Amino acid sequence: MRGATGLLAGIAMLAACGGTTDTTAPKATDQLAAGASASRATVQQQLARLRQVTASFHDISTAAAAGWSAKITDCMASDSGGMGFHYGNTSLIDGTVRVEQPELLLYEPEKSGKMGLVAVEYIIPYTAHARDAEPPVLFGQKFSRNDTFQLWGLHAWVWRDNPSGMFANWNPRVTCANAPGGAMTMTH
Numbered sequence: 038m039r040g041a042t043g044l045l046a047g048i049a050m051l052a053a054c055g056g057t058t059d060t061t062a063p064k065a066t067d068q069l070a071a072g073a074s075a076s077r078a079t080v081q082q083q084l085a086r087l088r089q090v091t092a093s094f095h096d097i098s099t100a101a102a103a104g105w106s107a108k109i110t111d112c113m114a115s116d117s118g119g120m121g122f123h124y125g126n127t128s129l130i131d132g133t134v135r136v137e138q139p140e141l142l143l144y145e146p147e148k149s150g151k152m153g154l155v156a157v158e159y160i161i162p163y164t165a166h167a168r169d170a171e172p173p174v175l176f177g178q179k180f181s182r183n184d185t186f187q188l189w190g191l192h193a194w195v196w197r198d199n200p201s202g203m204f205a206n207w208n209p210r211v212t213c214a215n216a217p218g219g220a221m222t223m224t225h
Contacts, residue, residue, distance in 0.1 A: 080176045083136045084203070087157065088195050090137045095196075097124070097144060097152045104128060105142045112146060112216035118201065119211035120192070121145040121155055132165025134175050134191075145197070146215040155197035155211055161189040178204045 094100035101124070109123040121143045129140045139157035147153050161173055161180065166189055172179040173189055180189035192206055199208040 083176060084195055087136055091157060094142055095154045100142055112213035114213040115207055117207035118209035119213050121211055132161055134159045145211050148215050156192050156194045159191045163187045181206060
């Protein structure tokens with residue numbers, strides 16, 4: 038649970054500092070109506086663009102140099118599958134979501150010892166978008182509440198096929214079996 042505590046502390050610290058607001062990017066609340074009616078073609082174009090901008094992050098050192106250097110969680114797994122390690126760009130955790138700038142990158146530990154990029158996650162702390170508000174929407178998908186971490190989250194499995202769906206929380210094809218020190222097991 039050390040990773041969970043770190044994420045909570047980091048998000049609480051960002052919330053206390055007030056974060057930053059990018060007025061050129063739509064707020065999650067502004068995307069609620071627009072995102073709900075996103076066409077399939079538009080979503081596919083957005084996902085293709087997301088793959089383009091994250092392709093170089095298959096090399097975790099490139100991702101770290103670009104700002105995704107904060108290890109947010111240990112390798113996460115559940116009965117429903119895995120997520121892997123979460124690495125964040127804390128400057129992006131500001132209550133806004135941008136298709137081309139996911140707050141978190143998810144990596145699966147490989148047998149070789151390398152980390153394989155499998156997904157991204159968009160997060161919005163409850164301090165920026167209240168837990169009891171309508172869920173934020175991106176890609177025409179509603180974010181999920183995560184009370185453990187006190188945030189809204191939306192995964193996009195753009196680098197690992199997920200039989201549970203592109204935007205499912207857990208991926209049965211992701212494992213923490215090769216994680217040094219094991220996995221942080223969640224019940225979901």
